[in-house]
Amino acid sequence: MKLFHCQCCGAILYFENTVCLKCGHMLGYLPDADRMLAVVADGPVWRALPDSAAPADQATDPGPLRFCRNWERSACNWMHRSAAGDGDGPAGYCLACLHNRTVPDLSTPAHVKLWTKMEAAKRRLMYSVLRLNLPRPLPDSGHPEPLVFEFLADDPGSTEKVLTGHSDGVITIALIEADDTARETRRSQMGEAYRTLLGHFRHEVGHYYWDLLVRDGDALEDCRALFGDERADYAEAMKKHYDMGAPEGWENRFVSAYATMHPWEDWAETWAHYLHMVDTLETASALGLRVDAGQSLAAKVDADPHHSRDAGQLIGNWVPLTLALNSLNRSMGQSDLYPFSLPADVQTKLRFVHDLVQRCHPEPAA
Known part of the structure; x- marks a missing residue:
């Protein structure tokens, strides 16, 4: 992710910030401009403060703005432009929250805390979706498979648990995954090297983009040649995976043990790692990082x-960047930040994902 700065005082801002800790101004992210803005209230709307570093003749005013409706619950810091006569825009939600279909019962305080963490991870995902110009049809767009999120809590009166997954455009994330202790327990029990809330979003949206970019595109046969035939029985593959584990030597062909289960999971795991790579490399670029660990x-x-x-x-x-990140983590007594390797077969799969994504992403203006 890029670095953001307060246009009033120049302080570095995190993507999740709602207030500048240096000058105290309210902050909001305007996705269509890719800007974090210091704002002040102006009646029913908000106005961006002047950019202290920009010459007066080059200053840009985004006009009247409104916060996402979820800002009122401290669950979103995104904004949208307030068009004349439209009240607070389309349902009052930002570009990310327009994709929500179901959120947990917010009359339960514990749900609110976990849901706000869920929304923060979703905004990180949607930042990448927007920056890569990926299709994101809205629920009311008439698209046969719009991008929809459901965040569901387990029913305390039922033995059935909410399962994180994707089906026909609907991405379901179990609310319990936002509980760090519960998620780490699951990671340990399942023998996983990595399990994060953002990782869930990136993996599940990979299934969604398989539908849009592979199945509905012209890439199905090429995808099968790399990842395998997705028509293989999924239930049988899942049972075999959990009964027998990953096959011997999987590290030479797959990015994770879970990717060995079924071609769909190999694709989704590879997609998630592609988003890990792109977002982290943007952050490294913004920080001007260089790594020199040998030729x-x-x-x-x-x-x-x-x-x-x-x-x-x-x-x-x-x-080399992951080598540096892992080395720094070890210096702090932590486990590897990126506990994966990228053998030649995985790199080929990443290239395939990259080429599909770039079809959605036009050349930047000269």
């Missing part, structure tokens, strides 16, 4: 990965 493990991350046409360059920067 074959050197990287100067100085380009926007969203606009890169060369998957090889992304992977070439990613490998």
